[in-house]
Amino acid sequence: MNQIIIKNISIGDELLIGQVINTNAAWLGEQLSAAGFQLDSALTIGDSEKAILEAFNGCMDADLVLVTGGLGPTADDITKPTVCKFFETELAFCQEAYDNIVALFNRRGFQMSERNRGQAFLPKSCIYVPNNYGTAPCMWLEKDGVVFVFMPGVPFEMKGIFSDELLPRFTKRFHSVPYEKRVVMTTGIGESFLADKIKDWETALPNFLSLAYLPQYGMVRLRLSGRHEDADLLHQTLDTEIAKLKALVPEYIFSMEDQPIERVVFNLLINKGKTFATAESCTGGNLAHVFTLIPGSSEVFKGTAVTYATPMKTKVLGVPSTTIETYGVVSQQVVEGMAKGVRDLMEADFGVATTGVAGPGGGSAQTPVGTVWIAVASPKGLTSKCFNFGKDRENVINRATVAAFEMLRETLLLM
């Protein structure tokens, strides 16, 4: 049996003028994949009858159409009449929907408005699907064998209805094919070089598996995924192929799970009972920031000295001013002094330091914009490396952050 065709339509002017980023489509895609379905397309349109009718007509080759948005108390003036037009029906009072709205207002202790009462008028031919999360109705309609489901656009309501009510109905009604994915996180190698190294393996993959490269700030996420009626075979094949991949490029893989590098470092530190601190110049506190977003990071993170002003590298971190004068602020000698200095100052097991030129100003022929020195001080000594991360300030900061955590990870693995 073939996969059914599923399309998503998001309705809302706010999505098209960039006021709100559409996160519903990605969430639906993820949920559908995990349940053995596949989202084929996601279309965003504005609140207009013409656009809505065109979009509906464009979905008549699908089996299932998931529509989100256009049903709030101020937005449904256009959507609901248009739905009636398309399904050749009319609005009628729905007692079940009304009771749901009343119950919701009672629970929240708010007064109900006339506008909210209007939300209980639904297309006559629809099946009403309960919404326990808000006043907007969820509606199920069919036309020429195509199922259209209308959900509110508010993510938290949409997610609740989808999981509680809709997905169980979909799995009963439609055929699904088991899906599984694995993610391998790499760093230190560009997308195209990585692709070259694993080309033969990729070419030889069974045709029900596919590989995707997802590059981001000095990392490449590799996603190997597939669908197969035989879930066990799928699982075992993924095991085998992932093991082969791991053997091909072990030096670039920092995680066999879908997690950022700072999380890998956090887990290593927790397991080894070690602490670290950072001394940051060009990264301006970003190492500290991304690490402290992790709940519980205080267990292994001692602190940071952002020494943006040059004299602070001497005063706070103890890098001799003669070293700075002799070698320059962006140099191996200074970054090593910073790493060692912050390790001592913060009484940590590891000190990580960055100094560089994030740009757009401050570059020179010898030290162009994008140059970053990174060092790690450990109980066993010092490691340092020089990088060039290009011209964009934010990009330099983010890539230097990833590279610094990778150096700390490598150091931790040797301990």
Add this chain to the structure above:
Amino acid sequence: MNQIIIKNISIGDELLIGQVINTNAAWLGEQLSAAGFQLDSALTIGDSEKAILEAFNGCMDADLVLVTGGLGPTADDITKPTVCKFFETELAFCQEAYDNIVALFNRRGFQMSERNRGQAFLPKSCIYVPNNYGTAPCMWLEKDGVVFVFMPGVPFEMKGIFSDELLPRFTKRFHSVPYEKRVVMTTGIGESFLADKIKDWETALPNFLSLAYLPQYGMVRLRLSGRHEDADLLHQTLDTEIAKLKALVPEYIFSMEDQPIERVVFNLLINKGKTFATAESCTGGNLAHVFTLIPGSSEVFKGTAVTYATPMKTKVLGVPSTTIETYGVVSQQVVEGMAKGVRDLMEADFGVATTGVAGPGGGSAQTPVGTVWIAVASPKGLTSKCFNFGKDRENVINRATVAAFEMLRETLLLM
């Protein structure tokens, strides 16, 4: 003249399985609106010839089609041949594209791979648009009067090319209806309370203007925008209405321009020739991070001490350990000691400090999760305030960051 019809197509399986959220469509919508255009729809499809051809055919009623994604060194195996098929052309070597890739690799000091060379093969009939941000090409093709522009999917590359190269070409080629927007930045008041205060003004707005509330981390951005063929009338009406708004809620407005609070603080510091430093506990370096994203921030920012481990508050910042024992780490006495300590340590004019419980752990009955003390030390003395920013860790960190910069701004205005 009517508005032209603009459609966006995003290509990428990763968008449909929910691994990556499509932020490009919203960004394009915002930029197009600002330039007097309007995005009519945004469609996301997977990496398949069938889906791509269907999507292209569905856009033949548009004037301009903006395609993003499907052009990286490993993804273009499907997109480019499909583009050739649709435009009835074939791939050919493009010297300009090749030179651009070579230049990029030289700048970064990397070796070029055969795969990157392959990126220089483009549809023969396309106009090559330079990409200064990466190796993927940007291509301009036309069919039956419809302009198709292909951009890389990586947001930072797409944004660069769109702003530098494409938008200027669009404004030359297509008719736009004058659009203007004003943004007023507020803080210290919730969205619904703000809406109540300005209700009468909002109701009386001329019908070609519309107001949007864009709340984000302790701020509400108010956007007043409109389109009108008479650009002068539009401009004058906006002047008048914005002046009325300013008079209604002066105490909550921190900027009459669309800029984050740290940028307002940066400008004030530059104008007054003053410097600052931060001592961060619960914000974990985020004040330093957001501030140092600003190019030139080194002129006014001395540095930061992230003292996550409690003893570091004493050792690095000089907060007496007896103060910490007596009042607790999250207290007025400690935050004021930190602010004063970092001002002295970093030899800055102002010291800003935060200490709090970002959660999810670490809360108590007396100091629940979300409690944050913030202090500013200035040449004239100390100011401190206590806040509660709710339960979500990232939210607490971001809201505390905004509140800290607002306190520094208020202090700077009194100097």
